[in-house]
Amino acid sequence: MSLFELSMFQRIAIAIVIVLFISSIVAMIKGWAGRREGLIWITVWLVAGVAILWPAVTSRIAAALGIGRGADLVFYSAVVVMMLGFWMVYIRMRRLRREITLLVRHLAILEAGKDPAGADRDATKAESPEKTPKANPWQKRSKAPPQH
Amino acid sequence: MAAPRERQGETGHTELSSSDRLRTYVVVPAYNEAACIGEVLSGLVAVYPNVVVVDDGSSDDTYAVAGGIVPHALRHAVNRGQGAALQTGIEYALKCGAAYIVTFDADGQHRIEDIAALVGPIAAGECETTLGSRFLGETIHMPASRRFMLRLAVLFTRLVSRVPLTDAHNGLRAFSRRAATQIDLSMDRMAHASEIIDIIRRSELPFREVPVQIRYTEYSLAKGQSVRDGIRIALHYIVSRVVR
Numbered sequence: 120m121s122l123f124e125l126s127m128f129q130r131i132a133i134a135i136v137i138v139l140f141i142s143s144i145v146a147m148i149k150g151w152a153g154r155r156e157g158l159i160w161i162t163v164w165l166v167a168g169v170a171i172l173w174p175a176v177t178s179r180i181a182a183a184l185g186i187g188r189g190a191d192l193v194f195y196s197a198v199v200v201m202m203l204g205f206w207m208v209y210i211r212m213r214r215l216r217r218e219i220t221l222l223v224r225h226l227a228i229l230e231a232g233k234d235p236a237g238a239d240r241d242a243t244k245a246e247s248p249e250k251t252p253k254a255n256p257w258q259k260r261s262k263a264p265p266q267h
Numbered sequence: 268m269a270a271p272r273e274r275q276g277e278t279g280h281t282e283l284s285s286s287d288r289l290r291t292y293v294v295v296p297a298y299n300e301a302a303c304i305g306e307v308l309s310g311l312v313a314v315y316p317n318v319v320v321v322d323d324g325s326s327d328d329t330y331a332v333a334g335g336i337v338p339h340a341l342r343h344a345v346n347r348g349q350g351a352a353l354q355t356g357i358e359y360a361l362k363c364g365a366a367y368i369v370t371f372d373a374d375g376q377h378r379i380e381d382i383a384a385l386v387g388p389i390a391a392g393e394c395e396t397t398l399g400s401r402f403l404g405e406t407i408h409m410p411a412s413r414r415f416m417l418r419l420a421v422l423f424t425r426l427v428s429r430v431p432l433t434d435a436h437n438g439l440r441a442f443s444r445r446a447a448t449q450i451d452l453s454m455d456r457m458a459h460a461s462e463i464i465d466i467i468r469r470s471e472l473p474f475r476e477v478p479v480q481i482r483y484t485e486y487s488l489a490k491g492q493s494v495r496d497g498i499r500i501a502l503h504y505i506v507s508r509v510v511r
Contacts, residue, residue: 210510213510216455217453217455219345219347220347220351220455223324223343223344223345223347223351223355224343224347224351224354224355224358226344227321227341227342227343227344227355227359228341228355228358228359228362230341230342231339231340231341231359
């Protein structure tokens, strides 16, 4: 198979896949991506490269699985992989949210001890309302409180 | 473990001793409640000196208002949801040495008198947790739609948590120190109400429902949950139970 037998689509696609393949390897070697993550991506690009260069291979696998065309097999697999990807991102997002909450909580309790309006002031002798704390510096004060 | 306490009849109108009141920490989660919270907090601190307000990243003056009234004002740097705010308040109260921890909504729907009825049985050593129930008590101005949705929520809780309660999402609860240490809310948003019930069941500590009165005002209704919110909360709860 010479390069000139390839269609225009194949040439463009294989060029992109090669670039991504090489950058995945580089990222893994340099330690930008995790080992497992890197291996997953390298596998993905290898599979994509095979499917682009030898489309007949996908047709043969499709036929073995009882799916009409190779292109359909690629489409179905892409859907499954994407759903898995979304799920993994969702799980990661949940964990991130949890970590933010723990961080915010830690900060709130820490600040309460130091703030003049916080825990240092004993409840039994708390009679100094002139020390009002500042409004939340992290929030833009744009919205007016709800009217009633 | 405490000073004398008088009880008046079966309805649970307990008077707490002043030492019990001092060791009761009232946790009030608040999000953009500056308009109404001042009144609620002034009423609270007059009876229970240790009020803990957790401002959940409000964009209004909630924190400033609360800080001027109560001795313990905490602030979430960013909004994390009511469940997260409750957990922060509970952890903080435990750190301060609270013997009893009460959760109380900031919108003025609860009665301060009901706190004694909730803490009373715990102080008397009869149980470790008490949950306020508006369906055992009297309710003022509850719209039919709200009643219907809360009934659904109760049914949902009975199904998934298998705890026969009459009210599922009442913000007024009381915990002993022992029960409060068990609480570790991971559902940051509104689904925490069901999560608390799960935690109580799992801890196998004795609990009781206590009739409380809820006052529905225009303000508290506006701050309440719509039917769509209710569905979202239920879905959130289910997903959170499945995904750890």
